[in-house]
Amino acid sequence: MLRVLSIIKKSVFVRNSGIYVLSSIISSGFGFLTLTVLTQSITPSDIGKIESFLTLSTLFYAVLLWGNELLLINYYSKYGSKSEFKIAFYGILFQSFLLIIVSSFIPFFFEDIGFDITYCAFAFAFLNSIVSLITASFQLEAKVLQYAIVTILVALGTFIFCICLLKIEATYIARLLGAICSLFFVLIFCFPKFYKEKLSLKYPYIKGVHTFYSKGTLLVSSQLSSWGIERIDRLQIISILGLEQLGVYSVAAQFSLGAMVVEAAISRAWQPYVIKHSENHRNAMKYQILKVALALFLVIMILSLCVGVYIKFFLPQNYLNAIYLSIVLCFGYFFDGIWKLYNNIVIYENKYKFYSSTVVTCAILKFCLNFFLIPYYGLMGAAMTSLAVFIIGLLLNIYYVHYQLNWFSK
Numbered sequence: 001m002l003r004v005l006s007i008i009k010k011s012v013f014v015r016n017s018g019i020y021v022l023s024s025i026i027s028s029g030f031g032f033l034t035l036t037v038l039t040q041s042i043t044p045s046d047i048g049k050i051e052s053f054l055t056l057s058t059l060f061y062a063v064l065l066w067g068n069e070l071l072l073i074n075y076y077s078k079y080g081s082k083s084e085f086k087i088a089f090y091g092i093l094f095q096s097f098l099l100i101i102v103s104s105f106i107p108f109f110f111e112d113i114g115f116d117i118t119y120c121a122f123a124f125a126f127l128n129s130i131v132s133l134i135t136a137s138f139q140l141e142a143k144v145l146q147y148a149i150v151t152i153l154v155a156l157g158t159f160i161f162c163i164c165l166l167k168i169e170a171t172y173i174a175r176l177l178g179a180i181c182s183l184f185f186v187l188i189f190c191f192p193k194f195y196k197e198k199l200s201l202k203y204p205y206i207k208g209v210h211t212f213y214s215k216g217t218l219l220v221s222s223q224l225s226s227w228g229i230e231r232i233d234r235l236q237i238i239s240i241l242g243l244e245q246l247g248v249y250s251v252a253a254q255f256s257l258g259a260m261v262v263e264a265a266i267s268r269a270w271q272p273y274v275i276k277h278s279e280n281h282r283n284a285m286k287y288q289i290l291k292v293a294l295a296l297f298l299v300i301m302i303l304s305l306c307v308g309v310y311i312k313f314f315l316p317q318n319y320l321n322a323i324y325l326s327i328v329l330c331f332g333y334f335f336d337g338i339w340k341l342y343n344n345i346v347i348y349e350n351k352y353k354f355y356s357s358t359v360v361t362c363a364i365l366k367f368c369l370n371f372f373l374i375p376y377y378g379l380m381g382a383a384m385t386s387l388a389v390f391i392i393g394l395l396l397n398i399y400y401v402h403y404q405l406n407w408f409s410k
Helices: 001-012 011-041 044-065 068-076 084-103 116-141 143-166 173-200 205-240 242-277 280-312 323-349 352-404
Strands: none
Touching: 001 116, 011 044, 011 173, 011 242, 011 280, 044 116, 044 173, 044 205, 044 242, 068 084, 084 116, 084 173, 084 205, 084 352, 116 143, 116 173, 143 173, 143 280, 173 323, 205 242, 205 352, 242 323, 242 352, 280 323, 323 352
16 A cells, blocks of 8 residues: 555656546536436436537537647647647637627527527537636646646536526526536636736737637647547437437436546646656656556446446436446547547647548548448447447557657657
8 A cells, every 4th residue: 555655656647647537536426416416307308408508519619719729738848839828719709709600500400409509508618618728727737736626616516506597497408507607607716817827928819810720720620520529429319319319328428428537537647748758758658558548447347337327226217228328438438548648649749630630530430330320229329339439549549659650669
């Protein structure tokens, strides 16, 4: 036990990963509680509407940032101009005016997605994009405690606001407004300091917007494709199987997000680790990836078992099919987690063309597979497609980093 504690103290990566994982588990816990209350209070169709909101908001989020969140790492590297955060902030403000106009047409194409869901998704995406700039600075500067506090507060606030709003109106709108209110109040406390540290630098607005689009356009296709890998199946399920089936899939997907937040937490600790050790300790990093993969596999094994038991005993009977779906999705996030480790190396080396082409290819593949598998295998077809796409993306990145870049041999 003393030896384990000694290793943790000496390894910044292990310690930071532990804090990220712990904060992710706590945030997921509040998410599980929120979802449990919702399944007891509203219908599967309303759960499906919430998933539609989450799907739209993540799409809007990708459009608002326009690929620039991947460029924030340059603020801390030799490629940077120290104005990356200011450029991203200018771009988000300008992009929001365009997006609010374009998003108004979405309800005309999807009859199950109304104006209330669309505009709530826009508001959430706008606030979330600003919060993401703040948390990105914490992540890249290895300020893990600040990052953990913000993410936990967002999850806790969503839970509290959602419970309060459900007492007023027991519909999907309680979850939507709860999430928006939570982000708004977190921003009130975090934004002033962030503005002083990262946005007070004088930079021409027009030049900032131009740079936002010129640099981000190279990456936006990959960001939209990342959204496609994560969320395109939701829209396909709506059109093929309907809102109620989307509600069941949403429960499985949201509970499997516990696996995603764990692997994403490890990825956040990994990025500053790559920046620090890329010059002199590459061979050691190769073995670190193997250790992370083993640890992540064990965590996801335990998590998928716990999720299955939780759904069986604490959720209504009409969500039982979500047990098998969540297990498949959890293991999909295992491969996605290792893929993210390699992606951080690709991004650090500024190999954006390969990164974008890989993500776009996987998104197209997922859309095509879903198109054929969902009508025949239902929700399980969508889950198996997600698993397959994550495996393919990982294999492509392993080949590129090991054999094209020869990254670990330098």
